[in-house]
Amino acid sequence: MFKFKIENRVGKARTGVLKTSRGKVATPNIATVATHGKIRILNKTDHKRANPDLLIANTFHLWVNNKVKEIRKAGGIHKWNRIKKPTMTDSGGFQVFSLGWGKTHKVGKVAKGGGLPVGEEMGGTENSAVKITDGGVVFKYENREYKLDAEKSMKIQRDIGADIIFAFDECTSPAHSRSYNEKSLIKTHAWAERSLAEHKKLNARALKGGGGGQALFGIVQGGIFEDLRKKSSKFIGSMDFDGFGIGGSFGEKEMGKVIGWALDGLPDEKPRHLLGIGKIGDIFTAVERGIDLFDCVIPTREARHGVLYTKGGRMSIGRSIFGNDNKLIERGCGCFACANKIKRKDIRQMFKTDKDKARRLATIHNIHFYKTLFREIRETIAIGKGFEKLKKEYGVG
Numbered sequence: 001m002f003k004f005k006i007e008n009r010v011g012k013a014r015t016g017v018l019k020t021s022r023g024k025v026a027t028p029n030i031a032t033v034a035t036h037g038k039i040r041i042l043n044k045t046d047h048k049r050a051n052p053d054l055l056i057a058n059t060f061h062l063w064v065n066n067k068v069k070e071i072r073k074a075g076g077i078h079k080w081n082r083i084k085k086p087t088m089t090d091s092g093g094f095q096v097f098s099l100g101w102g103k104t105h106k107v108g109k110v111a112k113g114g115g116l117p118v119g120e121e122m123g124g125t126e127n128s129a130v131k132i133t134d135g136g137v138v139f140k141y142e143n144r145e146y147k148l149d150a151e152k153s154m155k156i157q158r159d160i161g162a163d164i165i166f167a168f169d170e171c172t173s174p175a176h177s178r179s180y181n182e183k184s185l186i187k188t189h190a191w192a193e194r195s196l197a198e199h200k201k202l203n204a205r206a207l208k209g210g211g212g213g214q215a216l217f218g219i220v221q222g223g224i225f226e227d228l229r230k231k232s233s234k235f236i237g238s239m240d241f242d243g244f245g246i247g248g249s250f251g252e253k254e255m256g257k258v259i260g261w262a263l264d265g266l267p268d269e270k271p272r273h274l275l276g277i278g279k280i281g282d283i284f285t286a287v288e289r290g291i292d293l294f295d296c297v298i299p300t301r302e303a304r305h306g307v308l309y310t311k312g313g314r315m316s317i318g319r320s321i322f323g324n325d326n327k328l329i330e331r332g333c334g335c336f337a338c339a340n341k342i343k344r345k346d347i348r349q350m351f352k353t354d355k356d357k358a359r360r361l362a363t364i365h366n367i368h369f370y371k372t373l374f375r376e377i378r379e380t381i382a383i384g385k386g387f388e389k390l391k392k393e394y395g396v397g
C-alpha cells in the first residue's frame with residue numbers, strides 16, 4: 001500500500017501523510033540512515049527508544065556485503081531486521097558514482113562554497129574503479145568486479161523489499177561540466193524508463209504471488225543547470241512514478257534555486273524527496289520550496305563522533321568547555337538520554353570511559369532532535385504561522 005495526502009500548505013511548503021503497509025509517516029520528515037539495515041551502533045532496545053519515523057537502508061552496502069540473499073530468504077528487510085518501520089532503499093548508484101568522482105575530485109554530496117563546473121577535463125566520472133556505458137555501470141570494489149544497471153537495481157531492491165525504492169540514475173558531482181551533465185541526463189532518463197518498466201513487472205508478479213507491492217520514486221538530475229533541471233523535472237514528472245527524488249550534489253549556495261527548478265515539472269500531489277541532504281539550514285530552505293522528505297547521515301554519523309545537536313547549535317562534546325557543564329544535553333528534550341538527566345559533562349566523560357554507550361546515547365539524542373525539528377516544522381505549516389520564527393530558534397537565517 002502506498003498513499004500520499006497533502007494536508008496543509010503555506011506558500012510552497014506543505015504537510016502531508018504518507019501511508020505505507022508498515023505505518024504512516026507525517027511529512028515533512030527525514031529518513032534515518034540504516035546503512036546495513038539497522039541504525040549503526042544501536043541495539044534492539046535503543047532502536048525502540050530512538051523510534052525513527054522512517055528508515056533508509058543502503059542497497060550498495062547490503063549488496064556488496066552479500067546480505068541481499070539472506071534478506072530475501074528471510075522474507076524481506078522488515079522480517080530480517082525485525083523493525084516494522086516504513087523503510088526506503090536507494091538505487092545503489094550514488095555509492096558507485098562516488099567511487100568514481102568522489103575519489104577523483106575529492107568531493108562529497110555538497111561542495112563547499114558553490115559547485116561551479118571546472119571544465120570537461122575535470123568532468124569525468126570514470127576512473128580505474130568505475131566504467132559507465134549506456135547500459136549501466138561496471139565497478140571494482142574491494143578487488144571484485146560488479147555490474148549494476150536499471151534492471152539489476154530494481155531486482156536487488158525488490159529482494160530487499162523496502163516500502164519505497166528509487167530508480168537507477170547517474171549522480172553527477174559539482175565538478176561536472178555542462179556537457180557532461182547533458183550526456184548524463186540522457187542516460188538517467190533512459191534508465192528511469194527501464195527502472196519503471198522492470199518495477200511494474202516485478203510489482204505485478206509480487207502482488208499476484210500474495211506479496212506486497214513497493215512504491216518507486218523516479219529521480220530528477222541535471223546538475224546546477226536551470227534548463228537541464230527543468231527538462232529532467234518535466235520528463236521524470238510525466239512518468240508514472242509514485243513519488244520523486246531530487247538527486248545530484250550541488251553547492252550550498254545554489255541549493256534553493258536548484259530545488260526550485262527540479263520541482264518545476266513535478267506533479268504537485270506526489271511526494272518529493274531531497275536525496276542525501278540534512279543540514280538544518282538546508283532543511284528549512286528545501287521545505288520552503290516544497291520538499292516533503294529527506295535522508296541524511298548527519299544525525300547518526302555525527303553522534304558517533306561526539307557531535308550533539310541542540311537548538312543552540314552543534315556541540316562537539318569532547319571540547320574542554322563541556323568538562324564542567326552541568327546542563328542537560330538539551331533542556332526540554334524528551335529523548336532517553338535527556339529524560340534520564342544525563343548532563344553534558346557526563347556524556348563527555350562517557351565518550352572516554354564507555355565509548356559505545358556514549359555513542360548510543362548520542363545517536364538516540366540526535367535522532368530525537370531531528371524528529372523534534374520536523375514536528376515543529378510541520379506544526380508551523382499546519383497553523384500557518386511561525387516558520388520564520390522557528391528558523392531563528394534553530395539558528396538559521
Ligand SMILES: [Zn+2]
Binds near residue numbers: 335336338
Ligand atoms: Zn536528548
